[in-house]
Amino acid sequence: MAAGIRQRNRRTWPRGLEEPRPGYYVWAPPADVRGLVPNLPASGRISIGRVTLDVAIAQVIEAYMSLAGRITERRLVHAIHDAPDTLDDWCLQYLDQIASRDITAETIATSRRRLRPVREALGHLQVQAVTTRHVSTYLATIASTPRTQQATRSLLNDLFREAMAAGWCATNPVEPTRAPRVATQRGRLSLEAFKAIHAWSLTNQPAWATRAMELAIVTAQRRGDIAAMTFGAVKDGRLLVAQQKSGGSTKVSIPLSLRLNEIGWTVGDVIGRCRDAAVSRYLVHHSSAVGRAKSGDKIRDMTLGQAFAEARDAAAVSVAGKTPPTFHEIRSLSLRLYDEQGVNTQALAGHKSADMTSVYRDVRGDEWIMVEAK
Structure with missing residues (x-):
């Protein structure tokens, strides 16, 4: 249908302003901005109410000014202020920024992967136009995977903190959102279960599989650090571990005399068992050629898990x-x-805070709390 002829006495009215009844005004956002208006009624019109014409005009102009920050096309203000145009632009700068931090390449890759769907959903918005509602609505779309939701919220919180520090926005829309509570579903490992697993491995698996478990129980280090341990890291009666999760910045020095009483092994005992006929620099290694792996080659940490x-x-x-x-x-x-x-388990684990160590000590309800009679 062709647009109606605009009445001469309304030629100065802003686009979309209508007066369906004398003294009562509504605004019908034009097509080019309609998609930018959240919660637009089904009628396509927003009530202004019974006000004077001057007030109605002022409110519509104010609405246009508010929506200007959501328009994705490049505007004159962008040439005046050298700032990222959209959240998508800021995400790219943020990823470049965190690449200079003291974090691993894996963490950066994870951040890049988690931001990809964020950029697709919200990237067209101006950074300063992103609201808490935008963020909470997006997080709700990944509510079926609460741990991912939790990690994404944390990432977005950091992203907007950096945007504020750089002057691209005045507030952080992520902070008011609720952090999802995630109940850990993975069961804890008991000492009895470890002994049963170790006994089966000792009889049925290659020596490297058993040695890896033994190193893990006496050193309390992560799987990747176990796979990377070398004989050359044994110096002056200590095993030196530069933890991979921190990019090597967290360094733990473990005495070979450290003994886990419940098992009856020292760190030195287990390292001694790692030596065999194969020539290798790694404590956990192939003792013979298997597939494409040669004798002495390192065992991949994923293989240890399998x-x-x-x-x-x-x-x-x-x-x-x-x-x-x-x-x-x-x-x-x-x-x-x-x-x-x-x-001192905080030192052994290489944790910066006691709170993180306490997470590992939590048995998650998988073990009975023993009460002893006096």
């Missing part, structure tokens, strides 16, 4: 109502056992 899962399933280890414990749970078990001995 070998542990195989032994766990073969030993019929499970936790009722939860997913089975993974190789990483050996670290938690080790820290719990060393804590009972009075060892």
